[in-house]
Amino acid sequence: MGYCSSSWIQILILIPLLILLPTVLLLSLSPSSPSPLTSTSATLRLSPRRRPPGTAALSASAAAPAKRLANPAPENKLEAELSRARASIRRAAAGAAGGLGRTNFSGLLSRPSVYRNAAAFYQSYSEMERRFRVYVYSEGEAPLVHTGPCKNIYTTEGRFISELELMRPGEYSGAGEANILRTEDPRRAHAFFLPFSVTQLVRYVYRPNTFDQTPIRRFVSDYVDVVASKHPYWNRTAAADHFMLSCHDWGPHASRANALLYGNAIRALCNANTSEGFRPRKDVSIPEINLVTGDMPPEFISPPPPESSPRSLLAFFAGGVHGPVRPVLLRYWKGRDPDLEVHEYLPPGSDDYYSYMRRARFCLCPSGYEVASPRVVEAIYAGCIPVIISTGYVLPFSDVLKWEEFSVKVAVEDIPRLKEVLRRVADEEVMRLMAGVRAVRHHFILNHPPKRFDALYMILHSVWLRRLNIKVAQV
Structure with a gap:
């Protein structure tokens, strides 16, 4: 075969x-x-x-x-x-x-x-x-x-x-x-x-x-x-x-x-x-x-930016509006705050999707029709801290990985306070979480x-x- x-x-x-x-x-x-x-x-x-x-x-x-x-x-x-x-x-x-x-x-x-x-x-x-x-x-x-x-x-x-x-x-x-x-x-x-x-x-x-x-x-x-x-x-x-x-x-x-x-x-x-x-x-x-x-595209397999590199965005999301969670996210944050780049679709002439991820501290990963989202893995590839916004989702490899060491969970009911929740994560904690992201990255790569x-x-x-x-x- x-x-x-x-x-x-x-x-x-x-x-x-x-x-x-x-x-x-x-x-x-x-x-x-x-x-x-x-x-x-x-x-x-x-x-x-x-x-x-x-x-x-x-x-x-x-x-x-x-x-x-x-x-x-x-x-x-x-x-x-x-x-x-x-x-x-x-x-x-x-x-x-x-x-x-x-x-x-x-x-x-x-x-x-x-x-x-x-x-x-x-x-x-x-x-x-x-x-x-x-x-x-x-x-x-x-x-x-x-x-x-x-x-x-x-x-x-x-x-x-x-x-x-x-x-x-x-x-x-x-x-x-x-x-x-x-x-x-x-x-x-x-x-x-x-x-x-x-x-x-x-x-x-x-x-x-x-x-x-x-x-x-x-x-x-x-x-x-x-x-x-x-x-x-x-x-x-x-x-x-x-x-x-x-x-x-x-x-x-x-x-x-x-x-x-x-x-x-x-x-x-x-x-x-x-x-x-x-x-x-x-x-x-x-x-x-x-x-x-x-195939793994070059931007996925290339190393993420160094931990010391400045990340100008607090958080980023772009994706279709489907399922019960994303409409809430876009209703509160789409186009509302320059620190939170939240889009349904990226504006014409803007940077590509992965570039936004590499410039953001946090990458928002709300559930769509189902609980899983490829954004979780894409965020890890980009060295961006995944923000899990979901209910009932058992995260991959959580039998051995401590997801709290490299991600953040936000309850659906806390979406209106999303910026406040993320701002409360101290700079030292952000650096620690990003180091965790880099450490688990190889566990999410498909090699051939x-x-x-x-x-x-x-x-x-x-x-x-x-x-x-x-x-x-x-x-």
Whole structure:
């Protein structure tokens, strides 16, 4: 399969149901969005396991040592690997809490304060690289499966699917590191990826202007039925070690096509809205990245202005008026104050959009039709402090990143006082937040091929955390 390639849909062929393997037990998933830290003492907290619907019984405690078997089954080997990974991460977290953790993390995490627990994150990421294996189901044909849009607002969806399809065990990435996260042996897999693209389904299956999602849900339901009938893994854990990914607004709705997909599987979504069923205990919030041409433009990949560079604007926003939040923002601030450049559309002859961002201290990121906005990532690229104006939005990678270290949240009801709220942020605090923005920037960049700690691997790490049943949180 070529990079971001596509062809016409072929019919999926149902295959007779195989005899199911014995039920294997899965970890429950702990909250992905811990409460903000109020002290520097942090540790690793493991949630008690729960029984996924349809499984036989709870597994042993995460702290219990793996039993040694003469001929351990593949499932037992996998659980033993996860148990060793948990123990390693606990030790790293405990060392950090006692002042014994790493200080420079091999130079890869330049500002530990932007992480909930930098030592635990570094160790967890290292364990992921060492152990985590993902199996990608081969069923289905492009353009609905195995590929996706690699440009526009749905870039994250297409790039993730395509990059995962290109991964092969033993190959090397552009950073010169072995890329073995994908396995072609499902018996060695810790997680199973369903590679259908909701955006492609909307493009090829949905009938325009009908607002009828039935054809999309029917395809997803049929695809899951094929996977469940051909392979034992879906039913073995009631889908709790399977995951899908979507950046389309209808991604959450498409997942409702199957009760286990919606209720048990890990859903990696741009539209991470708790009011629409997003559950941080098991789901993954991913960044919405808008690459118009499919490539990172020079202004995105070039370093942002130095922290010492003057920023003449207090805040900036330009965007269409849709959803419940933006009309309020424009009603109070459009053209009202020279310090707050708030536009529906930029005036003719004015600077380009990204230039405004590079001149502003704060970049306003109000929700539109859905909670996610590509402006959050664009602000980070520009070295501008994102101002999150949203309700119910679980921010990307908030299981490991402390967003309060590089962003500001403003409640919708505080929009009339927006200038006052932003003016109250002292200059020293602005500099600290901008330093945080620069420190997390590489976590939101899409590289081809992927590089360590970039957006693709951060998404996989979030899936890994949920498979591990861990979170980094304050004591």
